[in-house]
Amino acid sequence: MNTIAFVPGAAGITIGSDPELQAPYRASFDGVLPDVRVNDGTVTVDFPRSFHVRDRRRAGEVMLKGTASWRIEVRGGTSRLTADLRALRVTALDLQGGAEQVTVQLPAPKGSVPLRIAGGASHVSFRCPPGVPVRLSLIGGGSGLTFGDQHLGAVGRSTTLTDPGWEHSTDRYDIQVTGGADTLAVGRW
Structure with missing residues (x-):
């Protein structure tokens, strides 16, 4: 099982899947770039301390490897999150710190x-x-x-x-x- 964790929150993020991916994920971001680390099956998307979930200047797209199982975590709140997870195997979704304008398929x-x-x-x-x-x-x-x-x-x-x-x-x-x-x-x- 893989995990993707967004800290300290996520704003303007679109999550999808790509069965053709060889790597666990592919990501692109607008605005201030997060630090993205992979360790033992966990992808951590770590936004700078100046990050705020209501900041509309930031956006990103994360594509997850469609042949893997995923646990998705957001620690610190989320706003404007769209996730089309229909082609993934989802083991859990955990949104900590509140959720605003979130759509999950x-x-x-x-x-x-x-x-x-x-x-x-x-x-x-x-x-x-x-x-x-x-x-x-x-x-x-x-x-x-x-x-x-x-x-x-x-x-x-x-x-x-x-x-x-x-x-x-x-x-x-x-x-x-x-x-x-x-x-x-x-x-x-």
């Missing part, structure tokens, strides 16, 4: 795959393959929540929504959002 899972957002979510969308069961646990309340065909207004401090068959499925997504959510959608592509 997910592949068919292998096993129970955790997707975590800590620090709140605003305008976040997860798109899963048809027929894949999902459980969403929201801690901290929320508004503008869409789960499949259900459009919910405000939801309580601790809310869990589960697709039928989730408990008995071995291949599924387990989404947890802590810190509240505003305009969060979990649907199908």
Whole structure:
């Protein structure tokens, strides 16, 4: 399993896959360049200390080797992240420090795959393959929540929504959002 970790956060990043890549990744960035290191299967994209996730002058594209399994981490918040992961094997997605304007298209899972957002979510969308069961646990309340065909207004401090068959499925997504959510959608592509 490979890991890609963005520290201290990620802004304006597009993540995709390329099955033709020989290296674990290919990346290009606008603005101040991060330090990119590879160590023991972990690709660390380390932005300078002056980095701020709301800075619109920075953008980048990261293509991951499509034949590998990936854990994706953002430590320090993310804004304007677009990830088309449908051609990857994703073992986990962990967004620490909050997420704003994030769109993630997910592949068919292998096993129970955790997707975590800590620090709140605003305008976040997860798109899963048809027929894949999902459980969403929201801690901290929320508004503008869409789960499949259900459009919910405000939801309580601790809310869990589960697709039928989730408990008995071995291949599924387990989404947890802590810190509240505003305009969060979990649907199908």
